[in-house]
Amino acid sequence: MANKKSLREEFTKGIVKENPVLRLVLGTCPTLATTTSMESAIGMGVSAAIVLVCSNIVISALRKVIPQKVRIPCYIVVIASFVTIVQLLVKAFVPTLDQQLGVYLPLIVVNCIILGRAEAFAGKNGVLASAVDGLGMGIGFTCALIVMSAIRELLGAGSLLGHELLPIPPMTIFILAPGGFFVFGIVMALANKLAEAGGGKKAELGGCKACPMASSCEKLANGGCEKSAESDEKDKEAVK
């Protein structure tokens, strides 16, 4: 199936159309945790992208050797070795980044994006395609982190990459967890809009069934808020 797609498509799909964080909603935990400052977000994005590309290549090369039943442990072993390499390198050359990322650096081992790509792509496709897919996804992940961290750092700490910019007191809530969710939701909505404009699949929102009031809402039986509002209007017109 994927063979039909050109390498260019494999590369670009990860950036907006199938952005792992904003469109596939994978890797939410490191996203929310490391976007408090742009520095740590770039560090996280780049390390995850490196691990993603390397593990995709190796897993794709070994895909015919790995037995189907134990593939997940095999993937984890491959990913964990690359994470260890990256972690040791970060510790040796940028120890401040290592302190900033803390536990989230070793946690790349269980990052949904990397395991997800291994399972969904690298285990079924050729080495070159997998490398390109990993690179696209890695860049998409890094871009999402950079956009979110720029918003959060600028509004929440009044700075960008540690340089003070805002003359007014910053809104601390943006570097706290609730602000992270606010930004995440809004950026995700924008990405959906962008992807749909670019011909991507429309986001499935679950419609009325996703609403917390669904169990006690009588509108659901009439086809949800939008539909029942429409039919209300039709009724009104009919009355006129």
Place this chain on the structure above:
Amino acid sequence: MNTDNKLLTVSASPHRRTEDTTGGIMIDVVIALLPALVLSVVLFGFRSLLVVAVSVAACVILEYLSRKIMKRNNTLGDFSAVITGMLLAFNLPPSMPLWMVVIGDAVAIVVVKQFFGGIGQNFVNPALVGRIVLMTSFPTYTNNFTEPFAWRNPEVDAVTSATPLAQFAGNYSRQGVITAMNSSQMPTLSEMFFGIYGGCLGETCAAALILGGVYLCIRKVISPRIPLYYIGTVALIMLIAGRGNIQFVLYQLLSGGLMLGAIFMATDYTTSPIKTKGKIIFAVGCGVITSLIRIYGSLPEGVSFSIILMNILVPHIETLTTPKPFGALREKKQKGEAVK
């Protein structure tokens, strides 16, 4: 047609129409809030009127703009944005910088209300979220309380004072409570009742808020159940926490945002249960969480958080308390059927 909807089928005529409209109800709420606004101007000067005016104006403009941008119909006529603006301003100190007030309004109207579909669709109280966002973002500004009547003395910019709850905070032991109540900074109970102490601009005067609440109950805009059960629960827990000290209970009831929250915020139609039983569960829950935050929490006041937490639970309370239609058979348990 779905059988679940049978109850909603309109009966045969004649039908009685009421004169109630959303706009009319909201105007009643505005009238009920006016005594507290007037007193706050008397206590804290025209600065508090300015904060309220800016907040209301910002809410109305933001509501208009966001509806326009989202290509939805204009809903300014229901006055709900005015209420949100007033309630948010009532929760802020009179010295609050005006641009921060506008940010709070933007969160309340755009994020909490319009992103979720406008009036009747917001799952938590917009004014409270606006307040909490401001509180976590600019704590030094939202906790800067001016002493009452400081505006009469033009030589001094503002005299700040600690709120009664801040003096109780972190020390709810038997001795701590008595020390706090006897401290010279603590206002007397009658001062507390008429709002002559530092605090948010609309929440200090219990007398004016209760007057507004009684008006709303007489006009049947709200039912007295939520405020009474809410305040009653706080009173009961504080009676136990204060080892039966009535004076302490009164201080707790009159301080902070309890009156404003219980009368005007917890009774919001959209975010409170419809059925009586649900209303009681909701109000008792609010009271318990408020008291627990006051006694054990790291913040001195918990009214906003308690109402928001219970707002989120409202759909589940509704599901639990939905009455069964008369004569309907009880649904058989899965287990019983499996045995057969």
